[in-house]
Amino acid sequence: MTNVEHWPIIDGDDIQSRHGFRVALLNDFEAVGYGIPVLGPHDVVALNDVPVQPKAPKVVMGPGTGLGAAQLMWDTGLNAYKVWPGEGAHATFAPRGWKQRSLARFVTSRSGHCEIEEVACGSGLELIYEFLQSDEAANRPDLLKHRTKKVVKEISAAALDGSDPLAVEAVDLMFAIVGAEAGAMALRCLAKGGVYIAGGITPKLLPRVKAGSLLEGFLMRAGREPFHKLLTQTPLFVITNEHVGAMGAREVAKSLLLKHQ
Known part of the structure; x- marks a missing residue:
């Protein structure tokens, strides 16, 4: 774990063999990612309200204790999204x-x-x-x-x-930075399935989010026109349901039960 030192190794296979039930270990934003497909319209607020392209890549990220991030890719074999966790938040900050x-x-x-x-x-x-x-x-x-x-x-x-x-000013500056990174992640995987901002901070500061700095950071107006245009066509949402991580963990648990049957 990147922000925790001196912890013992947590081995899912070992836990599974000891206790006789199937085990999946997820980091926090991996769980959030699996919760995204089961969110309803009441669980999100659209900042860039454009159509979501079915089965297209999705991105989830957001500020909390740290900055979490993950990508969702459609798996034709599973007929569902697979979440790919990452540590992109530890890349070098690119200021604007x-x-x-x-x-x-x-x-x-x-x-x-x-x-x-x-x-x-x-x-x-x-x-x-x-x-x-x-x-x-x-x-x-x-x-x-x-x-x-x-x-x-x-x-x-x-x-x-x-x-x-x-x-x-501090809140707006932070959200401009979050928005810029969300836009960069969207370009990396062409996230026409939507970019979702999660984390504990954003929903609590929704009035400042709606003031526009996050969306402006995301749209990259000063960048090259084709990529700005691509971002204007990419859906951007804030997740307001604080239980999205638990919802995602539940979906993974359900899939483990189905495999066991």
Whole structure:
């Protein structure tokens, strides 16, 4: 596990042989991926409301404790989607614009490297808020005269009620980064089946999501026109059902039972 050290090895085959039942080990976004095909219209909010192409690749990603991601590919043998987990969130952050480039330098100066997850998750939101306060107070006197350290819940609350302009800016900047990475993932596999933003943070900040920074990041308007056009034709959703991971694990468990019969 990438963010957990000193854990013993968890061996699904060993558990299966010890207890006599079939075992599948999934990471969190692999489970979320298997939950996507069973979501209903009430479980998602469309940000780019265009038709979903049947059996086309799908992408799921989203910020929470970290930044999870997975891809879904149609398996003709199974007549269902197969989820391919990955660790793309640990790739190097590709900033857009001068402010994101400054953020990348801010993070790199501390850790020697800036990966996407570091600026696109709960702790990343705290880091972005801290970065925005690193400017000279004279440049933004009304915003920086009372510098404070805030945790993700405080930043989120202040962004939602508008009481702290820096919190609003931090949330919007994080969602622009998430949107850009979602667009990149969509291009990598031509995800005409839809891009789904999950994770614990996004549904709680839905009013800021609807303000548009995530969708703008996704659409890549400043990029090459053919790829911008492709993204405008790619569905983009936010998953609002917090049980999607459990739903996906249930689907995998059902498939194990069917194989056992």
